[in-house]
Amino acid sequence: MRKLISLIAVLAIIVSGTALAQATIEQIESRDSVICGVNATGLPGFATVDESGNYAGFDVDFCRAVAAAVLGDASKVTYRGLSAGERFTALQTGEVDVLIRNTTWTSNRDTALGLNFAPTTFYDGQGFLVRGNSGIETLDDLDGTTICVQSGTTTELNLADVMNANGLEYEAIINEQSDPLLAAYDDGACDAYTTDKSGLVAQRTQLRDPSEHVIMDATISKEPLGPSVRHGDDQFFDIVKWVVFATFAAEEYGITSENVDDVMISTQDSNIKRLLGVEPEKVEEFGLSADAFYQVIKQVGNYAEIYNRNLGPDTPFDVPRGLNSSYVDGGLLYSPPVR
Amino acid sequence: MASRTARPSSEVVPWYRNVKLIAVFAQIIFVVIVLIVLAILVFNVSRGVKTLGVRTGFGFLADRAGFPLSESLIPYDQNASYARAMLVGVLNTLKVALLGVVLATLLGIMVALMRLSNNWILKQIATVYIETVRNIPLVIQIFFWFSVLLVPSLPSGVNALRFGPIYFNNSSGLIFPWPFASSNFRHWTIWLILALVLAIGVYWWRRRTLLRLERPGNPFWPAAAAFLLVAAVGYFIALAQSRFPENLLVSLDADRGRVNSVLDVNANGTVDNQDTPYATVPVIVTFESASFEVNPQRRTEQRKEINSAFAFPSLRKSEFEEARVEFVNPDLNDRLSVHYTGFPTTGIVYEDRNENERFDAGEDLDESTGEGFEGNDYKLVLFIEGFKRRVLTERDGETRVPRFDSYENASFERLGPSPLAWSFPNFPTDKTLVTGGATLSVSYLALLLALTFYTASFIAEIVRGAILSVPKGQTEASKALGLSNNQTFNLVVFPQAFRIIIPPLISQFLNLTKNSSLGIFCSYQEFFAVSSIVNNQSGASMPIFFILIGGYLIISLTFSFLLNLYNARTQLVER
Ligand SMILES: N[C@@H](CCC(=O)N[C@@H](CS)C(=O)NCC(=O)O)C(=O)O
Numbered sequence: 056m057r058k059l060i061s062l063i064a065v066l067a068i069i070v071s072g073t074a075l076a077q078a079t080i081e082q083i084e085s086r087d088s089v090i091c092g093v094n095a096t097g098l099p100g101f102a103t104v105d106e107s108g109n110y111a112g113f114d115v116d117f118c119r120a121v122a123a124a125v126l127g128d129a130s131k132v133t134y135r136g137l138s139a140g141e142r143f144t145a146l147q148t149g150e151v152d153v154l155i156r157n158t159t160w161t162s163n164r165d166t167a168l169g170l171n172f173a174p175t176t177f178y179d180g181q182g183f184l185v186r187g188n189s190g191i192e193t194l195d196d197l198d199g200t201t202i203c204v205q206s207g208t209t210t211e212l213n214l215a216d217v218m219n220a221n222g223l224e225y226e227a228i229i230n231e232q233s234d235p236l237l238a239a240y241d242d243g244a245c246d247a248y249t250t251d252k253s254g255l256v257a258q259r260t261q262l263r264d265p266s267e268h269v270i271m272d273a274t275i276s277k278e279p280l281g282p283s284v285r286h287g288d289d290q291f292f293d294i295v296k297w298v299v300f301a302t303f304a305a306e307e308y309g310i311t312s313e314n315v316d317d318v319m320i321s322t323q324d325s326n327i328k329r330l331l332g333v334e335p336e337k338v339e340e341f342g343l344s345a346d347a348f349y350q351v352i353k354q355v356g357n358y359a360e361i362y363n364r365n366l367g368p369d370t371p372f373d374v375p376r377g378l379n380s381s382y383v384d385g386g387l388l389y390s391p392p393v394r
Numbered sequence: 395m396a397s398r399t400a401r402p403s404s405e406v407v408p409w410y411r412n413v414k415l416i417a418v419f420a421q422i423i424f425v426v427i428v429l430i431v432l433a434i435l436v437f438n439v440s441r442g443v444k445t446l447g448v449r450t451g452f453g454f455l456a457d458r459a460g461f462p463l464s465e466s467l468i469p470y471d472q473n474a475s476y477a478r479a480m481l482v483g484v485l486n487t488l489k490v491a492l493l494g495v496v497l498a499t500l501l502g503i504m505v506a507l508m509r510l511s512n513n514w515i516l517k518q519i520a521t522v523y524i525e526t527v528r529n530i531p532l533v534i535q536i537f538f539w540f541s542v543l544l545v546p547s548l549p550s551g552v553n554a555l556r557f558g559p560i561y562f563n564n565s566s567g568l569i570f571p572w573p574f575a576s577s578n579f580r581h582w583t584i585w586l587i588l589a590l591v592l593a594i595g596v597y598w599w600r601r602r603t604l605l606r607l608e609r610p611g612n613p614f615w616p617a618a619a620a621f622l623l624v625a626a627v628g629y630f631i632a633l634a635q636s637r638f639p640e641n642l643l644v645s646l647d648a649d650r651g652r653v654n655s656v657l658d659v660n661a662n663g664t665v666d667n668q669d670t671p672y673a674t675v676p677v678i679v680t681f682e683s684a685s686f687e688v689n690p691q692r693r694t695e696q697r698k699e700i701n702s703a704f705a706f707p708s709l710r711k712s713e714f715e716e717a718r719v720e721f722v723n724p725d726l727n728d729r730l731s732v733h734y735t736g737f738p739t740t741g742i743v744y745e746d747r748n749e750n751e752r753f754d755a756g757e758d759l760d761e762s763t764g765e766g767f768e769g770n771d772y773k774l775v776l777f778i779e780g781f782k783r784r785v786l787t788e789r790d791g792e793t794r795v796p797r798f799d800s801y802e803n804a805s806f807e808r809l810g811p812s813p814l815a816w817s818f819p820n821f822p823t824d825k826t827l828v829t830g831g832a833t834l835s836v837s838y839l840a841l842l843l844a845l846t847f848y849t850a851s852f853i854a855e856i857v858r859g860a861i862l863s864v865p866k867g868q869t870e871a872s873k874a875l876g877l878s879n880n881q882t883f884n885l886v887v888f889p890q891a892f893r894i895i896i897p898p899l900i901s902q903f904l905n906l907t908k909n910s911s912l913g914i915f916c917s918y919q920e921f922f923a924v925s926s927i928v929n930n931q932s933g934a935s936m937p938i939f940f941i942l943i944g945g946y947l948i949i950s951l952t953f954s955f956l957l958n959l960y961n962a963r964t965q966l967v968e969r
Contacts, residue, residue, distance in 0.1 A: 140930050147935075167454075168933035191825075199794065199827040201565045204462075206923075207930035211461045215472035224794070226566070226827050227462040228837075230917040231926065235541055239917075243550025244564040244836070246825050 079152050079284070079291040080342060083125055088133045091118035092151035095136030096234050099257040100365050100372045101157055102134075110134050113365040114155040117176060117282055117299065120355045121153055124298045124347040129354035140207035140231040143168050146285050153295055155282040157251060159209045164283070173295045174303075175281040176358075178378040178387055180274035181213050182252040184259060187269045189246060194273045198223040200246035203236040205229075210250050213276040237261060247271075251278045256372050294341050300390040301348040304330055305357035307381050307390065312356040315349065329393045337393050348393075358388060439936075452941075454934045455480075461927060463919050465835050469789055476928050483924030484945060490841050490920065491907040491949075497846040498906060499899070502853025509858055520854070528851040533912055535848055540840035540916035548836070551826040552707050553740075559710070561819050564836055565826040572832035573814040574786070576674040578636035582813040585628020593621035610885060629813060636811040642672055644787075646679060648804035651797030653677050655787040671791025674815040675808060679795045681781040682803035687722060688774050706739040706776045707796065707821070715780030722773040730772065738776060775799075784809075786817040786830060794820055794829045837918035841910065849906045856898045860891035893964055900957040904950050911946075921945055 083089050093102040093114050102112040110118075110132075119129035135151050146154045147169060157179075158164075160172040183202075185191045191200070197218070204211045206229045218225050228245050230236045233254075240248040241262050250258070252270065259265045282299065284292050305311070308327050310318050319331050331352075332338045335345030355361065358381070366374045380386025409415055455477040462472055467485045470478060509520035527535070545564045549555060554563035561569040600613035641658040645665055655677075656669035688706055709717070717738035721727050733753035734741040744757040778798075787793045819831035834842075864887050872882040911922035922942065929938045 140926055143930065143933065144935060163931075163933075189825075198825075199797075200825040201827055206461065206927045211927075212472075212931070215460060215462045219472060224827060227464050228565075228917055229462070229464055229919065229927075231914060231923070235915075235917065238541060239545050239564075242546045242564060244545050246551070246565075 079288045080125065080294070083152060087126060088131045089118065089122040089125060089153065090133045090135060090151045091115075091121070092135050092137045092142055092145050092154040092156050093118065094156050095138045095141075096232065097136075098157060098254060099260055100370065100374075101253065101257065102136075104134075104136075111365070113177065113361060114157060116355055116361045116365065117155050117302075118153070120298050120302060120351045120361075121282075121295055123350040123354045124294060124301075124343060127344065127346070127350050129350070138207075138232055139205050143170065146170065146283065149285070152291070153282055153284050157254065157280045158283060159251075159278045160281055160283075161209060169286040170283040171286060171292045173282040173284070173292070174299045175279035175387075176299055177253060177280040179251045179253050179278035179280050181210055181249060181276040181278060182255050182274055183271045184240070184248040184255045184268050185246065185271060187267055191246065192271065194221060194271075194275070195223070197225060197247060199225070201226045201228060201244070203228045203230075203240045203245035203248045205233050205236060205250060206231050208250070209276065209278065214249055217275045233258070251280070253280075253366075253374065256374060260371060290342055294343065297341065297393075298348070298351055300393075301330060301351050302356075302358040302361060303381065303388045303390040304393065305348075305352045306359045306388070307383060310352055310357060311360055312353055315352045319349065326392065326394075450934075450936050452937050454932045454937070457932065459928070459931070461931060463924065464917070465833075465838065465919060476932060479924055479928060480921070480941065480945075483919060483921040484949075486838075486913075486918065486924075487907070487910050487920040487922075487949070490838060490845065490910050490913065490918070494842055494845045494849070494906050494910070495903045497842070498849040498853055498902070501846060501850035503857050505850060505854035506857035506861065509854065510861060524851045524854055527847055528855075532844060532848050532909055533915055536841060536844040536912055536915050539844045540837065544836050544840050552821070553705055554821070559818055559831075561821055561828070563826070566828045567833055567835040567837075567839060569819040569821075569828050569831050569833050571816060571818045573816050574674050576636075576811065576813060576815045577639075577672075578632065578811050579813045581632035581635045582628055585632060586625055589621045589624035589628065592624055593617040596620045610881075632813045636813060638675070638808075638811045639672070642675065643669065644675055644677060644806070644808050646677075646795075646804060646806045648681070648795070648801060649797075651795050653679060653785055653787060653793050653795055653806065655791050671787075671789070673787055673789050673791055674817075675787045676784065676810075676812075676815055677787070677793075677806050677808055678782060678784050679806045680804070681778070681796075681798065681801045684778050684781055684796070684798035684801035686776045686778075687799050688776070702743040703735075704741055704743065704774055706774075709739055709778070709781075713781060713783050714778045717776060717778045719774055719776050722775050726772050732774075738778075743772070743774070783820070784818060785820050786815050788817075788829060794827075835918075837913070837916045840916040841913045841918045841920075844916075845906050845909060848909070849902055852905075853899065853902050856902070857891070857895055860894035861887060863894055864890045896957075896961045896964060900954055900961065903957065904953060907949060907953060908946060 093110065097103040100112055101114045102110060104110050118132045122132045123129040135145065137145050137156055142154055142156050142158065145151050160175060164170045165172060191197060202214065202225050204214050204227050211229065214227065228236065228239060237248065237258055239245060252274065255270050259268055262268055282295050284295055310327065318327065319333060322328060328334045329337045331349045332345035332347065338345050338347050341347065362376065362379065366372050376386065378387045380388065382389040456475050459474055459476050459479040460472050463470055463479060463482055465486065466482045467489060468482060470482050505520045505523060508516040511517060548562060548564035550564050554561040559571050597613050597617040600616050604611050604613060639657055641661060642655065643658040643665060644655045646653050654665050655672050655675040656665050657672045658669055660668050686706055688704055719732050719738060719741065721730065729745065730743055731746050732741050733744055742753060744753045747757055748754065783795060785793045785795055817830045820829045868886055868890065869882055872886045877885065910920050913920040914923040914926065925938050925942050929935050
């Protein structure tokens with residue numbers, strides 16, 4: 056029913072025509088909190104809640120980074136758990152300020168759905184989880200299987216296209232929520248469960264016996280995941296974009312939450328001075344206080360710190376960085392200059 | 395002072411006290427207010443839509459949907475339009491609602507009678523059922539049927555429960571043989587129409603005769619008999635007229651495990667892209683000999699366990715002449731033996747330690763303790779001689795046959811055309827996709843059961859109340875006339891109660907239909923679930939909202955119109 060409620064909410068907002076009159080940044084300042092849409096049921100490594108209601112994860116850290124930049128305090132975030140089906144309506148209606156929920160950047164979402172995407176924070180691709188003893192190893196082995204897939208995602212679209220292109224017959228079991236699907240897969244109702252590979256790594260840990268399941272090698276799509284905001288507020292879009300870039304740049308320049316204070320005093324690099332607001336003009340052009348990006352790095356960390364904290368070798372997931380490395384290390388993370 | 399009551403009739407009533415005028419004014423003012431509110435709404439909607447960049451208009455309906463749907467009464471794939479996807483949703487809603495109202499009514503009446511009966515146990519069962527089911531929210535019941543009962547407790551995949559040609563598992567649901575209309579069905583349609591007309595005629599004639607003779611009886615049975623007779627005779631005539639098209643091309647691809655049937659449009663004698671699929675061709679596929687391999691051990695990523703139970707794909711007894719399971723490594727045949735729990739496809743591998751050539755407890759591998767035979771890396775192979783299976787090509791002109799690991803002399807034989815082509819479940823050889831037959835998915839069953847049980851608890855109370863409202867004197871009078879208990883109920887009490895039942899029953903039917911929108915909670919793709927997928931993929935929330943409102947309105951109004959027609963006919967005509 057939440058789905059229906061949010062649908063009605065769109066109508067209500069459209070009808071009343073208010074809510075959107077104010078700039079996002081003013082709304083955030085007046086309520087003293089950033090409302091951030093994250094994964095509802097919890098995607099370990101990306102967004103999870105503990106018993107006392109504290110959120111943690113890769114996506115959550117970017118919510119905190121936005122709050123650090125806008126309000127100077129990374130803890131001033133109100134989280135909204137959203138399912139795949141609810142997320143876009145929630146953003147369109149202003150129920151959340153920013154959506155950071157393992158959401159793939161696609162042309163359709165950028166245009167028809169009225170979203171603006173900040174730089175990709177995690178380059179992902181769609182894969183399949185199968186039982187180790189099923190004998191399913193390649194895409195062709197998926198012929199004649201039943202596959203569990205979440206609706207309202209790019210996942211269901213990729214699945215349909217790839218299976219069709221390869222002439223493979225299958226039956227999809229579709230649900231808007233991932234929990235019942237994962238349970239159905241665990242109960243043997245589907246031969247395979249498909250979603251972004253990062254999601255597979257995380258959700259495999261929720262199965263009864265994770266070691267019985269393997270992630271197939273095949274990757275069938277490009278899933279650039281990143282934060283998004285709604286159309287119509289360029290200032291806020293710029294801020295979210297550059298909060299992400301700031302984490303990339305900080306890694307590139309070797310600035311971490313530990314050494315940022317020292318770097319700030321000692322640095323002779325004017326790139327770093329502009330980023331950290333030692334020379335305040337460039338940061339103030341965003342309509343933020345000069346220390347906005349300093350606060351992001353100080354309170355949340357650079358990209359490498361965020362990554363390692365949530366997905367790195369010391370976590371149960373240990374996802375190799377791959378494409379998610381700085382361009383200096385052969386990855387795709389590249390920040391334009393602050394200038 | 396003039397009396398207030400005795401106003402001279404000549405005095406003109408001032409306009410503001412003229413009741414008729416006031417009524418007209420009130421209506422005009424009301425209409426004006428409504429129009430103003432509407433205008434504000436329309437203005438705001440169009441402005442809001444512009445700022446948000448949300449899509450309006452219904453143009454998106456023609457766009458390619460791109461997503462799969464798991465069940466559909468009409469051909470659908472990801473290349474179909476959003477409009478077609480929504481139509482699939484509407485049909486799925488009707489599919490669950492129509493059967494749901496029938497089942498809920500039957501169950502409701504049964505429970506009402508149980509509750510009214512003099513049998514203490516029946517009475518208590520009915521009361522407990524009504525009081526619990528009626529008071530638990532429907533969403534929870536749907537969740538219960540789907541996620542707690544059906545999915546976890548049904549066997550998965552190839553281990554399906556089997557009752558003859560009927561299979562039941564948690565991946566596909568209930569799979570059973572079903573007659574599909576082939577292209578030769580048209581020869582039979584004229585006979586079906588004839589049978590229907592005749593049946594209606596018989597019904598009216600029988601009804602009039604019974605009324606004239608003032609005798610009890612049901613005109614339905616003779617009508618049904620007339621229908622069946624004509625339809626049956628017609629079927630055999632249609633069968634004789636049935637033909638396959640000249641350019642029908644059937645082929646077997648045993649390596650891929652497929653049978654194809656197409657119309658060879660370009661007449662080149664081979665199946666290619668230009669040929670059009672031709673459905674419902676019955677074919678018997680034969681493999682002189684074939685074999686499958688399975689690995690009964692549970693292989694896992696980090697560790698390897700040995701599990702001595704094995705399961706090959708299901709085979710029906712009638713499908714093969716001979717079969718046996720052996721170890722791939724011949725050395726193991728001396729040490730280990732096979733005990734069948736379901737010949738030849740399921741069983742247990744054991745070590746015959748006491749050499750009685752029988753499987754005894756403890757001779758298999760005990761999974762919990764790891765005791766029993768150890769460390770054997772074994773693989774089993776199932777050899778089959780003379781495998782035969784009857785299959786029917788599907789809507790896309792294709793059907794699956796077992797894809798054996800190795801086989802010899804695969805061939806096929808085309809069976810003759812007929813108006814109805816029976817399709818039997820072609821149970822999969824290794825994975826879970828079932829072709830052939832008809833399927834009621836687990837999602838559908840869960841929603842159907844939840845809606846039926848929930849609505850029946852309300853219907854039961856309606857029926858009970860109506861029966862109790864028939865005055866006791868009616869029963870006593872019937873008894874005095876010497877009618878039996880059954881006759882009293884069927885001829886006197888129930889017909890009177892029926893009139894009271896109908897109106898509230900209609901609203902229960904509508905409730906059930908609207909409640910089917912909770913199907914989203916058990917992965918059932920009904921109207922609302924499909925709409926929300928379309929909304930998510932297209933971003934056209936406004937138009938979809940109106941389609942939803944309009945759609946449910948049309949479904950409900952049609953339903954209540956038809957039922958009210960019936961209601962009007964059953965009510966007493968008072969003079
Ligand atoms: N990246 C894809 C898929 C995102 C998605 O919904 N992933 C699933 C599986 S990892 C998920 O987060 N499910 C959790 C939930 O919906 O609660 C998209 O943007 O459409």
